[in-house]
Structure formats: C-alpha cells, structure tokens
Amino acid sequence: MDIRVxxxxxxxxxxxxxxxxxxxxxxxxxxxxxxxxxxxxTTLLRLIAGLESPTEGAIFFGEEDASYKSVQERHVGFVFxxxxxxxxxxxxxxxxxxxxxxxxxxxxxxxxxxRAMELIELVQLPGLEGxxxxxxxxxxxxxxxxxxxxxxxxxxxxxxxxxGALDAQVRKELRKWLREIHDRTGHTTVFVTHDQExxxxxADRLVVMSQGKIEQVGTPDDVYDRPNxxxxxxxxGESSCLPVTVEHNELWVGGRAIxxxxxxxxxxxxxxxxxxxxxxxxxxxxxxxxxxxxxxRVGGTRRVELEIGGQQQxxxxxxxxxxxxxxxxxxxxxxxxxxxxxxx
Amino acid sequence: MATDRLALRTPAATAxxxxxxGGGASPTTERPLVKWxxxxxAAIFLAGTLLLPLITVFLQAFxxxxxxxxxxxxxxxxxxxxxxxLLVAVxxxxxxxxxxxxxxxxxxxxxxxxxxxxxxxxxLPFSVSPVVSGxxxxxxxxxxxxxxxxxQSVGLQITFAVPGIVLATIFVTFPFVARELIxxxxxxxxxxxxxxxxxxxxxxxxxxxxxxPNIRWGLLxxxxxxxxxxxxxxxxxxxxxxxxxxVTNTMPLHIEILYDSYNFAGAFAMASLLALLALVTLxxxxxxxxxxxxxxxxxxxx
Numbered sequence: 001m002d003i004r005v006x007x008x009x010x011x012x013x014x015x016x017x018x019x020x021x022x023x024x025x026x027x028x029x030x031x032x033x034x035x036x037x038x039x040x041x042t043t044l045l046r047l048i049a050g051l052e053s054p055t056e057g058a059i060f061f062g063e064e065d066a067s068y069k070s071v072q073e074r075h076v077g078f079v080f081x082x083x084x085x086x087x088x089x090x091x092x093x094x095x096x097x098x099x100x101x102x103x104x105x106x107x108x109x110x111x112x113x114x115r116a117m118e119l120i121e122l123v124q125l126p127g128l129e130g131x132x133x134x135x136x137x138x139x140x141x142x143x144x145x146x147x148x149x150x151x152x153x154x155x156x157x158x159x160x161x162x163x164g165a166l167d168a169q170v171r172k173e174l175r176k177w178l179r180e181i182h183d184r185t186g187h188t189t190v191f192v193t194h195d196q197e198x199x200x201x202x203a204d205r206l207v208v209m210s211q212g213k214i215e216q217v218g219t220p221d222d223v224y225d226r227p228n229x230x231x232x233x234x235x236x237g238e239s240s241c242l243p244v245t246v247e248h249n250e251l252w253v254g255g256r257a258i259x260x261x262x263x264x265x266x267x268x269x270x271x272x273x274x275x276x277x278x279x280x281x282x283x284x285x286x287x288x289x290x291x292x293x294x295x296x297r298v299g300g301t302r303r304v305e306l307e308i309g310g311q312q313q314x315x316x317x318x319x320x321x322x323x324x325x326x327x328x329x330x331x332x333x334x335x336x337x338x339x340x341x342x343x344x
Numbered sequence: 345m346a347t348d349r350l351a352l353r354t355p356a357a358t359a360x361x362x363x364x365x366g367g368g369a370s371p372t373t374e375r376p377l378v379k380w381x382x383x384x385x386a387a388i389f390l391a392g393t394l395l396l397p398l399i400t401v402f403l404q405a406f407x408x409x410x411x412x413x414x415x416x417x418x419x420x421x422x423x424x425x426x427x428x429x430l431l432v433a434v435x436x437x438x439x440x441x442x443x444x445x446x447x448x449x450x451x452x453x454x455x456x457x458x459x460x461x462x463x464x465x466x467x468l469p470f471s472v473s474p475v476v477s478g479x480x481x482x483x484x485x486x487x488x489x490x491x492x493x494x495x496q497s498v499g500l501q502i503t504f505a506v507p508g509i510v511l512a513t514i515f516v517t518f519p520f521v522a523r524e525l526i527x528x529x530x531x532x533x534x535x536x537x538x539x540x541x542x543x544x545x546x547x548x549x550x551x552x553x554x555x556x557p558n559i560r561w562g563l564l565x566x567x568x569x570x571x572x573x574x575x576x577x578x579x580x581x582x583x584x585x586x587x588x589x590x591v592t593n594t595m596p597l598h599i600e601i602l603y604d605s606y607n608f609a610g611a612f613a614m615a616s617l618l619a620l621l622a623l624v625t626l627x628x629x630x631x632x633x634x635x636x637x638x639x640x641x642x643x644x645x646x
C-alpha cells in the first residue's frame with residue numbers, strides 16, 4: 001500500500017510539532033523515521049495511524065484520502081514502544097484480539113485460533129501461547145505485539161521505537177529478525193527510531209527529521225555518503241566540522257590553502273564537514289595540519305583530537321590503532337570526502 | 345506495608361554477605377529494644393482506641409442477652425431501618441460506580457478545558473461537612489425552594505423521603521470510586537486503549553475488553569469503600585431524612601434514636617450490625633490488598 005503524506009501540519013495547543021511535511025512511502029518498503037527526540041517523528045507515525053488528526057494537510061492510503069478516517073477504518077498495525085499488551089489476556093488471546101472484536105467478516109473461533117497460532121509460530125514463540133505478558137521477557141513481549149498487529153492483516157505496519165525499551169543485545173537480534181519478517185511478509189513498514197545505527201542497518205530508506213521538518217529522505221548510502229545539511233552530517237555517523245574561507249574556488253584555513261577546491265561555492269566563510277575516518281594522512285604544504293591534544297581508542301582505530309594551526313579549532317580524525325602519534329605530535333591530513341555548507 | 349517489605353528484605357540482604365554477626369544487625373533495621381518499644385506503643389494505642397471500642401460494641405449488644413438483640417433487629421422500626429439502609433446502598437453504590445468510572449475515564453484519558461476544576465469538584469464532598477451537604481439538598485428541594493412547585497406538580501417528594509436520602513448519600517460517597525480510579529488510570533495511560541482501537545475495536549469494545557479488566561480490582565476496592573460509607577453515613581442523611589420512624593430512618597439514625605431513648609442495649613445491637621458490616625468490608629479490602637497489591641499500589645491511600 002503506497003502512502004502519501006501531503007503538506008501535513010500538526011499543532012499541539014498552538015505549539016507546532018510538524019511544519020508542512022510531505023513524504024511518499026512506497027508499497028512494500030521498510031522505511032525509518034529517524035531523528036532526535038522532539039523532531040516530530042512519532043507524531044508523524046501517529047498521524048499516519050490515525051491516532052492524531054492533522055491540523056492541515058492530507059494523508060492518502062493508495063488513492064484514497066484517509067485524513068479523516070478513524071483508526072479502525074485505516075486498518076493499520078501499530079506496535080508500541082512499551083508493547084501495550086493486554087495484561088489480563090494470554091498471549092493467544094492478545095494475538096487473536098483484533099480478529100475477535102471484528103464486527104463484520106469475523107472468522108470462526110477455530111479459524112481465529114489457527115491464524116493466531118500461525119503468527120505465534122512466525123514470531124518464534126510456540127509453546128508460550130498460554131502465558132501472560134508479565135511472564136515474558138521484553139524481547140518476547142515485543143514479538144507478541146508484532147504478531148498481534150500482523151493478525152489483522154494490516155495495510156501498513158507502523159512501529160513506534162519498537163526496540164527502544166530493550167537492552168542492546170536483544171535489540172540487535174530483533175532488528176535482524178524484523179528484517180526477516182518484513183522480507184517474508186512484504187508489509188509496507190514504517191518505524192520510528194532515534195538510533196541511527198538501527199535505521200541504517202534495517203531500513204530501505206531513511207527519513208531524517210529535525211524540529212518538525214524532514215531534513216533528508218534517501219537510502220542509507222545516500223544519507224550517509226551525501227548528507228544534504230549540517231544537521232544530517234552531524235546526526236548520522238561521526239562528523240568533524242571546521243570553519244574555512246573560500247577564495248578563488250580554493251579552501252583556506254588560517255591563511256593556508258589546504259589543497260581542496262570547490263567550484264560551486266561562493267567566496268567567503270564556510271563550514272567544512274567530513275567524516276573522521278574518511279581522511280588520508282599526507283605530507284606536504286597543501287593540507288590540514290594540527291597538533292594532537294587528546295587521543296582515545298575507539299574499536300579498531302584510534303580517535304585523535306587535533307588542534308588546527310593556531311586557530312584553536314578542534315577536529316577529530318581516526319588513525320590506525322598502531323599509529324605512533326602521541327601527545328603534541330604534528331599530524332597532516334586531508335579529508336577524502338567532504339562537503340561545504342554556508343557558515344552559520 | 346512498608347515495614348513488611350523491610351522485614352522481608354532483611355534476611356536476604358544479610359545472608360549472602362555472611363560477615364554480619366550479632367544476630368543480623370542489618371544497617372537498615374532498628375535495634376531490637378527500639379523496635380519492640382515502638383511496636384508496643386503502636387499496639388497499645390490501637391488496642392485502646394480501636395479494638396476496645398469494637399469489643400465493647402459487641403459485648404453491649406448482647407449485654408441483656410440475645411433476646412433483646414433479636415427484639416431490636418426484628419422490631420418493625422428496626423427492620424425498616426435496616427431495609428432502608430440496604431435500599432439506599434443498592435441505589436447509591438451502583439450509581440457512584442457508573443459516575444465514578446465515567447469521571448475517572450474522562451479525567452485520565454482525555455485532555456480538556458476545566459479538567460483541574462472537575463477534579464476539585466469531585467473532591468468537594470470530602471471537604472464539605474456532610475451536614476452542609478444535607479442542608480444543600482433541603483434548600484434545593486425543600487418546600488420553600490424554587491423547584492418546589494415543579495416537584496409538587498409531578499408529585500415527587502424529595503426532602504424527608506427516600507429520594508433525598510439517596511441523593512445525599514450519592515453526593516457524600518461520590519469521590520470514593522473516582523478518587524480510587526483516577527491515579528490508577530492515569531498511571532496506566534491510554535496505550536492499551538490505543539492498541540485496542542488500532543486492532544479494530546470500537547470505543548465500547550476497548551472499554552469493555554481492555555479498560556475495565558485493567559481497573560477491575562481498583563474499582564472493586566473503591567466500591568467497597570463507597571459501600572461502607574453509604575451505609576454508615578449520618579450527617580447528611582440526618583438533615584434530609586426528617587427522622588420519621590419506620591419510614592426515613594436509616595441504621596445510623598435509628599441507633600441515635602434508640603440511644604436517645606435510653607435503650608442502650610438496642611442501640612448497641614443495631615451498632616454491632618453496622619460494625620459487623622465494617623469488619624466484612626475490612627476483611628474484603630485486606631484480601632484485595634493482599635491478592636492484588638501491585639495494582640492497588642498505584643492508587644493513593646485514604
């Protein structure tokens with residue numbers, strides 16, 4: 001089911017949560033809404049579900065305008081961060097709830113039971129159908145919540161920080177597992193997360209949001225390799241930022257050309273963004289040079305903080321873990337990939 | 345409850361360390377002397393102010409033998425008082441159950457203007473003296489009120505009659521159910537209901553299958569408290585009932601009449617029935633707390 005969000009604006013008692021957001025979700029894709037807290041990602045998800053109604057704008061399910069349809073009519077599967085399982089019902093009763101409350105086209109009891117058992121099988125919890133939610137671990141509860149949402153054969157599956165309340169290990173496992181379930185069932189799936197790693201690993205496309213606006217939409221590669229704003233650069237992956245001056249299409253730092261040229265930047269001050277791991281160490285005149293002020297081990301590399309040429313500008317770059325640089329060593333480098341943004 | 349938990353935790357906390365000697369002097373408990381002194385003070389106080397009067401009530405009730413006890417209960421006026429008390433409770437408690445659930449539902453699950461005012465309004469019966477509540481109804485529905493002609497034209501007598509007693513009782517006992525449920529429902533949030541409607545349940549189905557089961561023990565607890573107060577209410581009912589023997593006398597009012605006419609054995613006989621009711625309520629309440637403590641812990645104690 002294609003979903004089209006068209007110029008949505010949402011205010012909560014005069015305070016705008018979303019400004020003029022538009023987004024196309026393609027049928028069958030797994031798409032992540034990613035952003036810091038307060039960016040409006042959960043609001044957008046709840047608007048798609050119909051748990052909130054938009055102040056302005058429209059939401060289309062396929063060609064049908066669903067903006068003023070109730071939650072029930074929209075027929076979506078919603079998975080909550082804190083599971084929201086019905087605590088007085090067994091796992092089987094939880095999963096079959098959506099089918100049991102149906103007023104038209106309610107399957108027979110035997111059919112409901114069969115469907116629920118199949119889903120419990122799908123989420124790998126066979127044998128636990130008679131337990132109560134309180135008797136399950138967090139990861140198991142979230143799987144039940146997913147099975148319950150899938151039971152109604154939703155037109156779209158919406159997940160609100162589905163792994164947010166779980167510990168790191170379980171989160172990783174469930175991530176892989178959700179991807180498998182998605183590939184097997186083919187549901188259009190939208191999930192909200194503030195964890196960039198989760199979004200990059202899981203999603204076909206990312207929607208990066210900040211302060212009620214969409215900053216960038218694209219594949220993980222697009223967003224990671226070609227961030228289109230300083231915010232995305234800073235939010236997705238590691239980044240270093242350095243003020244530079246553009247003159248005659250050359251970049252200058254502290255009166256020195258650094259060997260990078262830009263053909264589309266206007267002369268004047270600008271900000272240079274690059275990834276700490278995407279640098280090459282070089283010797284020569286046209287480069288960035290700095291003195292190591294701090295260094296720490298990060299995984300398989302050594303992250304060093306450099307003070308660039310007397311300007312007291314600090315940037316971070318990654319060195320091989322066996323690089324001999326110590327405190328006060330001079331290091332010269334040049335970013336391999338970088339972007340220039342207008343100075344603030 | 346808090347002391348229970350502390351006592352439970354102590355052995356577990358000291359056992360694994362194995363280094364604590366001297367009879368488990370845990371850093372979180374008092375020394376035995378202090379502990380037993382405090383317990384003794386509390387026990388003596390409770391025995392003197394609660395247990396002793398309770399025993400006295402039952403002793404006095406049977407002081408002149410079971411015959412007098414039975415005569416008081418079987419006396420037409422006494423029986424009428426018991427009947428009326430039960431009737432009032434049977435009307436007032438279900439009414440407050442419905443009102444209480446509605447009010448708690450509205451307050452806990454929705455945001456609207458005047459919510460704080462509504463919460464204050466619900467607390468009003470707790471803060472107003474019951475006598476004042478009774479007088480309000482006398483003024484509102486009495487023969488000199490602006491509503492009197494209307495009420496007379498339909499032949500409805502409210503003051504000095506059963507409807508007035510029921511109204512006053514509903515007013516006085518209104519907060520019990522709502523007050524019990526509001527914190528519980530606020531604590532539970534509306535996530536479960538949202539999940540239910542996203543699965544296609546109608547509002548009514550969500551309420552019936554999800555909300556109600558989530559609050560059932562808190563609700564029962566509130567109903568018990570409400571019932572105890574409804575049967576025991578004196579002040580408001582005293583003002584509005586007019587004390588008509590055999591017609592508008594409830595048990596508490598009947599006790600006063602018996603007592604005023606120096607029929608002490610009779611007064612205590614009737615009182616022992618009310619006390620018995622309180623004891624049954626207490627036992628049920630204790631059972632609920634014991635069995636469903638976690639769910640009830642979300643609610644504030646009265």
